[in-house]
Amino acid sequence: xxxLQPIDSDAPPPCRDCGAPAAGPCATCHAMICADxxxxxxxAVKKVVVCQRCDAQGRGTVGWxxxxxxxxxxxxxxxxxxxxxxxxxxx
Ligand SMILES: [Zn+2]
Ligand SMILES: [Zn+2]
Numbered sequence: 001x002x003x004l005q006p007i008d009s010d011a012p013p014p015c016r017d018c019g020a021p022a023a024g025p026c027a028t029c030h031a032m033i034c035a036d037x038x039x040x041x042x043x044a045v046k047k048v049v050v051c052q053r054c055d056a057q058g059r060g061t062v063g064w065x066x067x068x069x070x071x072x073x074x075x076x077x078x079x080x081x082x083x084x085x086x087x088x089x090x091x
Contacts, residue, residue, distance in 0.1 A: 017051065028054035
């Protein structure tokens, strides 16, 4: 396989984002990332390292979805209160 580049098994693979020696793979996309480019995320029990791209995506989607079950009942309650007060005023 002459097309493959020789891989030095002693040297860590380069970080995808900055080219520095990578500390480990991203938990989401498995790209090799260094400690500076990786972000520690996850719960209190299990910590995982993800790249900044996946971290931004995760915060954008998972964070919003996590808030929906909390915010939705509050919004519905406020909406219901507004309707009730409007109905009471109109009487
Ligand atoms: Zn890096
Ligand atoms: Zn990633």
